[in-house]
Amino acid sequence: MTSTVANVKDKVILVTGGAQGIGGAAARLCAQRGAEVIITDIKDETGEALAASLQAEGHKACYERLDVRRHEDAQRVFGKVKERHGRLDVLICSAGVLRGPMLMPDAFPVDVFDDVMAVNVRGVFLCVKEAYPLLQASDKGVILLVGSGAGVTGGSSSIAYGTSKGAVNGMGMTLENHLRGKGIRVNVVCPGGIETELKLRQMREAAEALGQAFDLEDARARLGDPEGVGAALAFLASDDGSYVRRNLFTR
Numbered sequence: 001m002t003s004t005v006a007n008v009k010d011k012v013i014l015v016t017g018g019a020q021g022i023g024g025a026a027a028r029l030c031a032q033r034g035a036e037v038i039i040t041d042i043k044d045e046t047g048e049a050l051a052a053s054l055q056a057e058g059h060k061a062c063y064e065r066l067d068v069r070r071h072e073d074a075q076r077v078f079g080k081v082k083e084r085h086g087r088l089d090v091l092i093c094s095a096g097v098l099r100g101p102m103l104m105p106d107a108f109p110v111d112v113f114d115d116v117m118a119v120n121v122r123g124v125f126l127c128v129k130e131a132y133p134l135l136q137a138s139d140k141g142v143i144l145l146v147g148s149g150a151g152v153t154g155g156s157s158s159i160a161y162g163t164s165k166g167a168v169n170g171m172g173m174t175l176e177n178h179l180r181g182k183g184i185r186v187n188v189v190c191p192g193g194i195e196t197e198l199k200l201r202q203m204r205e206a207a208e209a210l211g212q213a214f215d216l217e218d219a220r221a222r223l224g225d226p227e228g229v230g231a232a233l234a235f236l237a238s239d240d241g242s243y244v245r246r247n248l249f250t251r
Contacts, residue, residue: 006235009034012085012138013237014077016040016068016127017095019047021196022146025095025230026092030237031059036085040066040077041095068095068123078130088134090142090237095126096164098201101157102209112158120164132184141184144226145172146229149190149249157206173246187236190249195223224251 013030017023019041031037031054039061041047047063054061066077081088097119100112124145135141144236151165152158179186207213229250235241236248 004088005239006231006238007033008234008238010028011089012081013037013090013092013236014038014040014081014088014131015092016066016123017146019043019050019063020036020091021094022191022194022226022229022233023092023094025042025226026094026233026237027061027230028054029227029230029234030090031061032057033234034059035090036060037062037239038077038081039063040108042067061166066095068093068127069118071126074126074130078127079132082134086134087137088131090141090145091127091131091135091136091143092233092237093127094146094233095123096120096146097157098156098161100160101206102136103159105159108159116158116160116164117167120161121167121171124168128171128175133213135184136182139183140239140242141180141182142237142241143172143184143186144233145186145188146233147172147188147190147247149192152190152247169247176246185242187241188247189229189232189236190247191224191229192209192249192251193223194226194229196226 008030013035015023015027018027018039027037027039039047039051051061051063064077067073099116100108145168147168148165150162151169156162176186232250
């Protein structure tokens, strides 16, 4: 199926964290609209299943394992994109982790802080670094970074997560300034409370830290659908999104 609005037909799109959640929703929608989608993640079984289901529907999708913390992984995956396609039209950086909710600075483990920064900040940089020459080879390259309102307002239960998403926001603005003359558009998408595995785990851990009961159904009722953010990402991936600048906030 293709759409005259947010049409990404024939675009080559790579999604990190694409096995499920927001990344999975974006990957699915882009493939259904005619893009050739490379789904990357470390959740191999889930990512391979999504790619297989899209292929069974007649869409173009494949799965590649990518640990965004590892430069050699990024070099390998983007090297394959170069061999197969010679270009990349859209990079969607959705891989992320949220750890350490409700912990004060003195109780926050340094290794946990480092790991959150490694995934959420270093991982984004490594993918942008390796994608850049391929995006230059596209007529209209696009970089979409999944940030968070927590990185703008500070409203996060995790010091590390809020800090990392603030860095993603800053990276997006800096990249826009560097790349606007190179034919590459950069946007940061800041979702609100969305029903993902990451968010539900954070809510459970936060409730436990406060000595409160966690009600899964109540939590789900208060959260948005990943498909809504996926639709926003698909719009920005298309040429129709070319007039959007910098941040876009969603529910």
